[in-house]
Amino acid sequence: MCLALTCAACGPSANPDEATGGTGGVAGSAGSGGTAAGGTGGNTSEPLEVIPMMYQPIDQPAVVLEEDGAPFELWRAPQGGHVLVVGARIRGLDSDTIELRARLRDEETGAIIQEEARTVVTAEVPDHPGWVETDRRTESQSTHVPVCPDYDDQDIEGRSYLLEVEVRELYADESEGKASLHIVPTCMQTDPTELALCHCECKANYKLGDCGPPTR
Amino acid sequence: MMWRARLGLVCAVASVLAIGCSDETPGEEKPSNVTLPDPGPDGWQITTGEFEVPQGKEVQNCYFFEVPGDKPFFVKRMTVAQNEGTHHMNVFRVKTIQNLDGAPGEVVEDGECWKSPNWADWPLIMNTQQGGLTDFQLPDGVVERFEPGEKIMIQTHFVNATTQKTPLGGKVVMNFERAPEGGTYDELGTIFATNQSIRVCPGDNKKKYEATCRFGLDREVTIIGANGHFHSRGDRFTISPFDQFTGAGDPFYVSNTWDDPPMERDLNVKIPAGGGISYTCEFSAPPDDCGDPNEDCCYTFGGFVEFQEHCNAFAYFYPRGDTDVNCF
Numbered sequence: 001m002c003l004a005l006t007c008a009a010c011g012p013s014a015n016p017d018e019a020t021g022g023t024g025g026v027a028g029s030a031g032s033g034g035t036a037a038g039g040t041g042g043n044t045s046e047p048l049e050v051i052p053m054m055y056q057p058i059d060q061p062a063v064v065l066e067e068d069g070a071p072f073e074l075w076r077a078p079q080g081g082h083v084l085v086v087g088a089r090i091r092g093l094d095s096d097t098i099e100l101r102a103r104l105r106d107e108e109t110g111a112i113i114q115e116e117a118r119t120v121v122t123a124e125v126p127d128h129p130g131w132v133e134t135d136r137r138t139e140s141q142s143t144h145v146p147v148c149p150d151y152d153d154q155d156i157e158g159r160s161y162l163l164e165v166e167v168r169e170l171y172a173d174e175s176e177g178k179a180s181l182h183i184v185p186t187c188m189q190t191d192p193t194e195l196a197l198c199h200c201e202c203k204a205n206y207k208l209g210d211c212g213p214p215t216r
Numbered sequence: 217m218m219w220r221a222r223l224g225l226v227c228a229v230a231s232v233l234a235i236g237c238s239d240e241t242p243g244e245e246k247p248s249n250v251t252l253p254d255p256g257p258d259g260w261q262i263t264t265g266e267f268e269v270p271q272g273k274e275v276q277n278c279y280f281f282e283v284p285g286d287k288p289f290f291v292k293r294m295t296v297a298q299n300e301g302t303h304h305m306n307v308f309r310v311k312t313i314q315n316l317d318g319a320p321g322e323v324v325e326d327g328e329c330w331k332s333p334n335w336a337d338w339p340l341i342m343n344t345q346q347g348g349l350t351d352f353q354l355p356d357g358v359v360e361r362f363e364p365g366e367k368i369m370i371q372t373h374f375v376n377a378t379t380q381k382t383p384l385g386g387k388v389v390m391n392f393e394r395a396p397e398g399g400t401y402d403e404l405g406t407i408f409a410t411n412q413s414i415r416v417c418p419g420d421n422k423k424k425y426e427a428t429c430r431f432g433l434d435r436e437v438t439i440i441g442a443n444g445h446f447h448s449r450g451d452r453f454t455i456s457p458f459d460q461f462t463g464a465g466d467p468f469y470v471s472n473t474w475d476d477p478p479m480e481r482d483l484n485v486k487i488p489a490g491g492g493i494s495y496t497c498e499f500s501a502p503p504d505d506c507g508d509p510n511e512d513c514c515y516t517f518g519g520f521v522e523f524q525e526h527c528n529a530f531a532y533f534y535p536r537g538d539t540d541v542n543c544f
Contacts, residue, residue, distance in 0.1 A: 077412045078517060080336025081544025085413075099424070111460040111490060116411075117426040140415035140516070144427075146543050149337075151432035205432075207539035208337045212312025 048092040048177025052102075052165040055085035058136040062125075064089055065163075071186035074148060074157060074198050075139075082148035082198055083116075084185060087134035087141070088165050089125065095172035096122050100134060102143040105162040106154070107182065113152070113161060116143045119170065147185060148202040156185050157202040250297035250348070252389045259291075259393040260284050262370060264323070269301060269374040269382040274520055276373040277386075278329035280310070280318035283366040290359040292395035294342050296350045301382025303373040303521055304345045304445060307390065308338035309540075310367040320367065329371060330519055332410075339540035340408040341368060342390075343530040345445060345477055352481055355440055358534045359395045360404040375521050379448050380475065404440075405536030407431070409495060409543040411527040416449050416499040417514035418506065423499045425527050428458050429543035430492030437487045441532040442469040443479040444495065447521050449507075450474040452498040455529050457487050464494035487533065492543075497527035 054063040054072055065072075074082040086102035101117035120141040122132035135141040150156045166178040187198035200211035249266055262281045269275045283289055298305055310317075316334035318324055328334055341360065344350040354360065362368075370390065376382035395401065409429040416423055444453030455469035468485045471477040487493070499515075501507070507515035507523045518524030 077544045079332040079410055079412055079544055080542065083412075083544065101426075112428070112430075112458075112463065113460075114430060115426075115428045115463070115494070117424070118414075119420075119423045119425075138415060140413045144411070144413050146409075146411075146427060146429070149542065149544075151430065151539065151541060153432065153434075205538075208339045208542060209311035210337075212337060 046092060046175075048090050048167050048169065048175050050165055050167050050177040050179040051089040052163060052179055052181060053087035053089060053133060053142075055087050055139050055142040056136065057139075062133065062136070065181055065183065068182040069160065070181075070183050071188070072163070072183040073188045074185050074202055076189070076194060076198065077144065077146075081146055082187075082201055083144040083146050084163075085139055086143045086145060086163065086165060087136070088167055088179075089131055089133045090122065090167055090177065091131050092175060092177065093122065093132055093169055093172070094175070095169050096132070097170045098122060099168040099170055100143050101166040102145050103164040103166075104145055104147060105164065107160055107162050113156075114145050114147050116145045118143055148198070149206040149208070150202050150204055151206055153204050155202065155204045157187055157199065158184065160184050249384060249387050250299055250389055252295060252297050252391050255391045255393060259391055261389065261391050263389040264370060264372055264387060266385050266387045269376040269386050272377055274303070274373065274375045274377060274522065275386060276326055276329050276371065276519065278316060278318065278324045279370045279372070280320055280322050281368050281370070282320035283362045283364055283368065285364045287364055289362040289364065289392070290395040290401060291362065291392045292354050292359050293393035294352045294360070295391040295393070296342070296344050296352075297389045298344070298347050298372075299374070299382065299384055299387045300347045301374045301376055301380055301384075301386065302345065302347050302388070303375045303380060304343060305373070305388050306343050306371045307341040308335055308369050308371065309341060310369055311337045311339065332519065335369075335371070336544075337542065338369070339542070340406040340530060343408075343443060343445070344479055345443065346479065350479060352441065354404060357399075357401055358404055358440070359401040362392075373519065377522055379521050402534040403536040405437070405533050406540045407493065407529070407531040407533065407543070408541070409493065409529040411495075411497065412517050412544060414497070414517050414525055414527055415511070415514050416501050416507070416525050417512065418501050419503040421500050422451060424496060426494065426496040427543070428464075428492055428494045429529070429541065430458065430460065430490070431537075431541040433489065433537045435489050437533045437535065439468070439485040439487060439493070439531050439533045440483050441479065441481045442483060443477055443530050444469065444471050444497070445477065445526055445528040445530070446474055446497050446499070447515070447525050448474050449499040449501050449515055449525055450497060451500050453477065453496070455493055455495045455531065457485055458492045458494040459488050460490040493529065493531055495527075495529040499525065
């Protein structure tokens with residue numbers, strides 16, 4: 001908790017043009033805080049410092065998540081379904097390439113709802129020496145946790161889940177770091193049809209074809 | 217894909233299935249349009265017929281059909297024959313209509329047949345990427361159920377370009393063989409999982425994508441078949457069982473071949489209650505490669521083999537439960 005609070009005080013969210021997600025408790029982080037200075041990378045013997053992010057395009061303010069309870073957008077994927085597009089800010093990297101893993105867990109049972117990992121590249125964060133973030137020029141450099149359609153017997157939307165984010169450095173010394181916090185997956189579509197589809201697909205006990213008109 | 221290697225197999229099976237083959241002797245074989253025997257009263261057959269695949273082109277067509285009869289049809293075996301040059305064939309049950317539809321017997325050529333949101337909630341019946349014959353015999357006591365009048369769709373993708381060749385033109389034939397009436401059966405369920413928003417760029421080496429597809433059943437299920445699908449930047453595809461508490465296990469499916477991926481049909485993989493699958497795709501692209509010029513020469517999610525990539529997993533399990541499963 002103290003480490004996370006330290007992060008909140010000195011980390012990327014100090015930038016007034018950035019949004020922090022939600023209110024409530026404080027996110028847990030396995031990061032050590034590091035000693036990065038001047039963007040030169042971290043001490044390879046220490047774990048990486050990680051702060052989860054909700055993806056936003058580069059032309060919009062970053063959304064870093066440091067407190068529990070933040071609503072997290074259920075983003076409609078191109079072919080179908082809704083995913084959590086999860087990025088990260090990281091301190092302590094020597095490489096610009098990481099394996100980023102995001103995992104959503106049921107808060108009560110600890111069961112994994114869904115999980116996704118991918119190789120992504122990072123980019124420097126302006127005005128935050130030593131910090132990098134998953135490249136926001138494209139959503140492809142964030143993980144896409146495929147939570148909807150929801151075949152489970154509990155709704156995805158509107159419930160609090162534990163989001164775990166893990167980072168492993170690639171092409172360098174394979175330093176690792178992780179963070180977790182509680183989020184609330186939320187349909188944020190402004191178009192009524194899109195919003196209705198999100199509500200429907202993210203409701204418990206989904207069956208293929210449920211969200212369209214009846215067919216034979 | 218890999219027609220010549222498979223032609224012998226296809227012809228060897230021809231004595232049973234009467235698939236069309238050349239009369240020429242081995243070593244002088246020339247591919248001919250595939251055929252399958254009329255299944256008669258024990259089944260039904262659907263086919264695309266023959267169609268042109270011009271040099272330098274990729275063709276993706278969607279053919280619509282209706283399940284015959286007046287009572288549920290329980291299928292124990294599905295047999296598919298495809299001409300050389302096939303990239304994939306999917307058969308779906310038609311559900312929500314967006315911009316892709318047709319009456320039974322109609323075909324949508326290219327156009328909306330390329331746009332994947334059109335079949336976002338259409339349950340998979342079967343996928344194969346093998347030229348020649350794919351014979352999918354379900355285990356004893358397991359059937360795939362069809363309703364009379366149900367609309368289904370064959371989506372066929374042929375390539376006659378750099379990465380694949382289609383010397384004769386396209387053709388797909390599929391037979392459904394009926395299970396004996398009056399039996400007690402477990403119903404087959406299908407999984408179609410696709411990892412979207414992928415991006416493979418020149419110089420990428422073993423770039424990895426990993427995703428889960430859980431299907432929320434409260435009992436153990438058995439996976440009997442699986443295959444993976446990616447394009448020519450794909451190095452390695454794996455599918456593993458996924459436990460909701462312990463995560464992914466060892467792979468039960470591994471493919472290192474993009475253009476002739478194995479379709480495992482004799483699996484007996486137990487998926488614990490509440491579990492699913494985890495699947496991975498690894499990609500590489502040479503530094504001087506160029507996929508989509510509009511994407512900084514990267515290969516992004518999509519069906520076009522020449523400049524896009526896929527990371528799709530297909531699996532078959534029983535007992536099905538209330539729904540087939542699509543994960544995105």
